[in-house]
Amino acid sequence: xxxxxxxxxxxxxxxxxxxxxxxCTKNEDAEVDVDYPDYIIFGRYNEMSGCTNESCVxxxxxxxxxxxxxxxxxxxxxxxxxxxxxNQELTVADYNQLLVIxxxxxxxxxxxxxxxSVGSMQVGMDHYYFEYKSKERHQSWRIDGSFNGSIPPVVxxxxxxxxxxxxxxxx
Numbered sequence: 001x002x003x004x005x006x007x008x009x010x011x012x013x014x015x016x017x018x019x020x021x022x023x024c025t026k027n028e029d030a031e032v033d034v035d036y037p038d039y040i041i042f043g044r045y046n047e048m049s050g051c052t053n054e055s056c057v058x059x060x061x062x063x064x065x066x067x068x069x070x071x072x073x074x075x076x077x078x079x080x081x082x083x084x085x086x087n088q089e090l091t092v093a094d095y096n097q098l099l100v101i102x103x104x105x106x107x108x109x110x111x112x113x114x115x116x117s118v119g120s121m122q123v124g125m126d127h128y129y130f131e132y133k134s135k136e137r138h139q140s141w142r143i144d145g146s147f148n149g150s151i152p153p154v155v156x157x158x159x160x161x162x163x164x165x166x167x168x169x170x171x
Contacts, residue, residue, distance in 0.1 A: 039063040040102070041082050041131040044145065044166055045075055059129065060169045061086040062102070067095040067169060076129050080140045090169055097168045106158040107132070110141050113155060128162050 043059035059070040059082055070084035090098075110130060131140040143159060144150055151159060 037132055037134045039131075039133050040107075041084070041086075041133075041140075042129060042162060042165055043070075043169075044126050044128050046126050047075060058166060058170060059084055059086075060090070060166070062095070062098055066090065066092075067098055069169065076140065076142060081131060081138075082129065082140075094168055098165055101161050101165050101168070104161060106161045109154045109158050111137075111139075113141065113152065128159060128166075130158075130162060 040062045041059060042062070043057070045057045045059070054073055057070075057073040057075060059073070061068045061070065061084070067090040068086035069088040069090065070082070070086050071088050072083075072085045074082065074084060076082050107130065110132075126145040128143040128145050129140065130143065132138070143155065143162070145159075
């Protein structure tokens, strides 16, 4: 009797698994909802008094069409975003190199850092700027460039990528 009940339960289980497998169809056309950036602005700047030229500000914009340098060389504004004129186009080779660095995905670590200012932000030191604009998110970060240990470890890997991106983009 126990064997009969056990066999009936097993049969019922196998039948339900088979029916479930038949009734489930894989939707291969399902879209993955990815929030790709419209643009990214990145660079370095130094907030020394009155310094708003090429030696103090290096900002670049990357979008789906190419990479560009800002010709105004303004510091990031109090509202947190750069108001620049990105009309000096970088080469296709530079653009492709920048994409390879971004594809590492290390910038996504910034999304976990809620503060727009990361690190001690010492006066007279180079700081880094990163702005991310997509359909779902528009956020910017100012990152301390003193390398004094004030940056969270989760951001340090990205900062190395950011430094490499600036080196690629500089003329």
